[in-house]
Amino acid sequence: MLTLLGTAGAGELHADEARAEPARRIVSLSPHITEMLFAIGAGPQVIAVDEASDYPVAVTPLPKVANYRSLNLEQILALQPDLIVAWRSAQHLQVQPLIHLGIPVAYSEPLRLRDLADELEYLGELSGHRQQARAQARHYLQQLEALERHYRDARPVSVFYQLGSTPLMSANEGTWVGQAIRLCGGTNIMAASTAPYPQLNAELVLARDPEVILASSDEELALWRRWPSLQAVQKARLLTVDADLLHRFTPRTPEGIRQLCRQLELARAE
Structure with a gap:
């Protein structure tokens, strides 16, 4: 949230402080x-x-x-x-x-x-x-709520979300990506990690054998083709998402979530 807590410096703004004039620069x-x-x-x-x-x-x-x-x-x-x-x-x-x-x-x-x-x-x-910001906020929440309603009863799909490959990283349930996976009805195999963005080895993913592996590029996903026994590889569920829409938390985020949800739908359709 845009809040300023703790001991503020002379120039720090607090959420409950009003500016006499709008910022111009x-x-x-x-x-x-x-x-x-x-x-x-x-x-x-x-x-x-x-x-x-x-x-x-x-x-x-x-x-x-x-x-x-x-x-x-x-x-x-x-x-x-x-x-x-x-x-x-x-x-x-x-x-x-x-x-x-x-x-x-x-x-x-x-x-x-x-x-x-x-x-x-x-x-x-x-x-x-203020007016345009309220309109944007309202539109954003409407999109988010529509997605929540649509996928509320979706069949769970186990997911590994890959962030880079050197080192191999993922995201836990509390991150923006983790929340998006849950909204789409996904079960994040790294949800319970104590680190928001845990580093891990490929053996952990092999052991948990997710139905879908997601990353931002085909180059990152190429790693998993070494293990054809993975169900995500067998069923061609190595799928990409737009990182700019999911890794940046912006008014475009609902489109990124929508894209992620559609990828998980491919697994449910089989």
Whole structure:
């Protein structure tokens, strides 16, 4: 959720704080934040983004002032922003110098699928696009609820969701991907992992023998063809999903979930 908790610095914004004026010069430090800002009509107020922000296409010419490792503090200061929106868990420490200089900072940390609606509305408050943000939030929740109703009674399908191959990783039930799998009626073989994104070996997947293996590319899935005894290999259920739609938590996420659900439907159809 877009909340600021704990001991705030001079520039940190809290969820219950109102700005006297909407932010006019916004720096977004994460792709999902960038997408949300553009979705609610605040795109013209975004003056810089991180290197991974590539949607919508209007972000292409904007200055890139951050990556997953660091921020270009000098460049950010030169742009004279009146609001920074950052990803709390990844960037809380990186933005501390900006907070100490008095630049307002808000954080985004969506944890549950429904959180996105609240975040859209909060960004609407900060940017002065309340009406459009509410409309986007309402549309997002309508899509999510329609998917929940449609797949509520679907036959469970065991799933391994692959995140990369070196190292081999997956996602537990609490992650966005894990929640999407559950919504679609899938049974995530890594649901109970204590790590949100556990590293594992292929032997564990072989032992649990999922009905479906999902990844973002055919190249990643090629690993499993070494083991033709896997039922996902035997029945041609090595399937791909669009990582941009599922790994970034944005208003496009319902389309990513819809795509994932359709892939699981292929297993149910047999």
